[in-house]
Amino acid sequence: xxxxxxxxxxxxxxENVRAGRGGPFGAVVVKDGTIIAQGTNQVTSTNDPTxxxxxxxxxxxxxxxxxxxxxxxxxxxxxxxxxxxLAAIYWARPSRVYFACTAADAAQHxxxxxxxxxxxxxxxxxxxxxxxxxxxDDALRGFEAWARKTDRIAY
Numbered sequence: 772x773x774x775x776x777x778x779x780x781x782x783x784x785x786e787n788v789r790a791g792r793g794g795p796f797g798a799v800v801v802k803d804g805t806i807i808a809q810g811t812n813q814v815t816s817t818n819d820p821t822x823x824x825x826x827x828x829x830x831x832x833x834x835x836x837x838x839x840x841x842x843x844x845x846x847x848x849x850x851x852x853x854x855x856x857l858a859a860i861y862w863a864r865p866s867r868v869y870f871a872c873t874a875a876d877a878a879q880h881x882x883x884x885x886x887x888x889x890x891x892x893x894x895x896x897x898x899x900x901x902x903x904x905x906x907x908d909d910a911l912r913g914f915e916a917w918a919r920k921t922d923r924i925a926y
Contacts, residue, residue: 777847783810783824783849784797784849784850785797787824791816792813792815793811793812794814794882797810797848798824798828799846800841801844807832807836808831808835809828810823811824812827824856825846826855828848829846832863833863839862840863840926841863841865842864842865844866845868849871850873850882851872854884855887
């Protein structure tokens with residue numbers, strides 16, 4: 772079955788290119804041997820830089836499951852997840868991720884995310900996009916309110 776799930780992710784990536792909806796990326800979320808969600812890259816068609824295939828699939832799966840975690844699920848994606856998708860995957864906590872193409876394959880075809888990995892490792896003061904901290908004490912009130920909340924849902 773794993774090959775069938777990956778084949779579906781790859782098929783989605785090809786269909787997406789042919790339809791002109793976005794880049795060559797597809798992903799499916801599987802639970803108990805059934806595809807419960809799928810996604811394709813929709814960055815350019817929706818003008819949403821976060822609309823990567825994995826994120827789209829994760830959002831759909833979480834909506835269907837009524838949960839913000841993908842416990843017991845697997846993700847099949849046509850390409851190794853970028854840093855943003857990798858972070859989303861870790862927050863969603865699936866059991867496993869399968870991928871086909873590598874980040875190097877994507878880079879060879881114009882989808883190079885290595886600069887993001889480099890930026891993450893730089894000190895905040897050395898990043899290309901200036902990041903300026905402000906009003907920390909005021910913002911800490913949100914965390915303090917969260918800490919006092921007795922019915923919070925930990926994640």
